[in-house]
Amino acid sequence: MNTLSAHGLAVGLPAGWEGRIQRRLAxxxxxxxxxxxxxxxxxxxEERDDFGGGVTPAMRSSDVLVVLFEYGPESAGSRLFAAQxxxxxxxxxxxxxxxxRPLPGQLGCQRFFTANGRQFCLYVVAGSRVYLARIVAEVNxxxxxxxxxx
Amino acid sequence: xxxxxxxxxxxxxxLLTVLVAGLLRSHAxxxxxxxxxxxxxDPDVPLxxxxxxxxxxxxxxxxxxxxxxxxxxxxxxxxxxxxxVIGIRHRTLLAFLSTGCLTCQTFWDAFGDAGRLGLPDDVRxxxxxxxxxxxxxxxxxxxxxxxxxxxxxxxxxxxxxVPGSPYFVLVDGIAGRVRGEGTGATWDQVKNxxxxxxxxxxxxGREVRIDRELLAHGIAPGDPSLYRTAEQIAEDARA
Numbered sequence: 548m549n550t551l552s553a554h555g556l557a558v559g560l561p562a563g564w565e566g567r568i569q570r571r572l573a574x575x576x577x578x579x580x581x582x583x584x585x586x587x588x589x590x591x592x593e594e595r596d597d598f599g600g601g602v603t604p605a606m607r608s609s610d611v612l613v614v615l616f617e618y619g620p621e622s623a624g625s626r627l628f629a630a631q632x633x634x635x636x637x638x639x640x641x642x643x644x645x646x647x648r649p650l651p652g653q654l655g656c657q658r659f660f661t662a663n664g665r666q667f668c669l670y671v672v673a674g675s676r677v678y679l680a681r682i683v684a685e686v687n688x689x690x691x692x693x694x695x696x697x
Numbered sequence: 698x699x700x701x702x703x704x705x706x707x708x709x710x711x712l713l714t715v716l717v718a719g720l721l722r723s724h725a726x727x728x729x730x731x732x733x734x735x736x737x738x739d740p741d742v743p744l745x746x747x748x749x750x751x752x753x754x755x756x757x758x759x760x761x762x763x764x765x766x767x768x769x770x771x772x773x774x775x776x777x778x779x780x781x782v783i784g785i786r787h788r789t790l791l792a793f794l795s796t797g798c799l800t801c802q803t804f805w806d807a808f809g810d811a812g813r814l815g816l817p818d819d820v821r822x823x824x825x826x827x828x829x830x831x832x833x834x835x836x837x838x839x840x841x842x843x844x845x846x847x848x849x850x851x852x853x854x855x856x857x858x859v860p861g862s863p864y865f866v867l868v869d870g871i872a873g874r875v876r877g878e879g880t881g882a883t884w885d886q887v888k889n890x891x892x893x894x895x896x897x898x899x900x901x902g903r904e905v906r907i908d909r910e911l912l913a914h915g916i917a918p919g920d921p922s923l924y925r926t927a928e929q930i931a932e933d934a935r936a
Binding site: 549551552553554560562564565567570572590591592593607608609678 | 767
């Protein structure tokens with residue numbers, strides 16, 4: 548198990564997975580940026596958007612992309628982020644209409660939650676329904692090893 | 698008595714002949730090496746271009762490949778990076794570079810245009826520099842290629858026993874082993890290293906190649922399709 552940690556987050560990654568934990572550089576002095584985590588069971592391209600733009604077109608059927616996108620403290624207390632703790636995913640949460648960028652065969656899943664006082668969106672893209680059962684199991688194993696600091 | 702003297706003289710003559718031949722051969726080798734170094738004395742033979750002269754390019758391809766390791770470190774955008782190198786279905790070319798070495802500049806320039814690198818489809822380029830306290834991040838940002846991962850990881854330099862920069866290591870992701878390593882003065886020389894390592898892998902790792910093909914099509918170990926009989930396949934074809 549490989550551990551990746553930065554910006555108050557730590558992720559345990561199984562063999563063959565890779566990841567980045569980054570925070571966008573602020574473009575204005577007043578801007579506050581937050582953590583963005585990209586995890587995948589394939590080689591992550593360097594030019595990618597927060598929610599997988601630039602990544603998903605190259606995904607194969609058995610590939611999965613996991614994004615953890617942190618929102619600012621202004622989101623605290625809103626109903627959208629009412630769920631507490633790192634969520635888990637199940638096959639019925641995935642659908643082709645839940646993708647930020649729909650691509651044939653791919654399925655998406657989005658969950659909003661609060662962990663340790665920080666607000667996040669979990670966004671998962673599965674390469675295909677054929678491998679969905681395996682993908683769900685792998686993603687839940689990864690999510691079980693995510694630690695969120697205050 | 699005369700016969701004895703003749704025999705001794707003959708033996709001495711043979712020994713001297715062998716000695717002179719050895720000296721001439723040694724002299725010729727010294728001249729050849731001098732010529733290779735650009736200090737040849739024969740005006741009729743052109744000197745090799747020092748810009749294309751190989752520095753050192755051993756391609757190790759024996760059964761004693763060293764184990765590879767994933768690369769963990771920092772990125773150039775205040776990020777933590779974990780690049781999977783083993784347990785994956787492609788090969789990874791780790792390019793150990795620095796911003797301070799002159800020869801490395803050739804490679805930073807070459808990597809800026811990924812389309813012209815001519816890398817095989819199954820080879821991913823990852824640039825590895827030393828940690829932030831041993832490198833200049835601003836200099837790195839100015840030379841880093843957009844399309845390739847750049848990881849600052851002194852640990853990876855230790856893991857792969859990198860003697861200095863530039864240095865290249867080709868890792869087979871399925872086998873989790875180093876397939877070739879070495880250095881070169883130009884990108885063409887490094888590509889040659891890749892080619893050599895590929896040829897050696899062809900000889901030594903046919904099974905690994907087949908595994909890679911199967912994995913690329915989503916067929917993992919234990920997949921039921923691997924255990925179908927010829928009759929079952931023929932039956933499916935008829936249906």
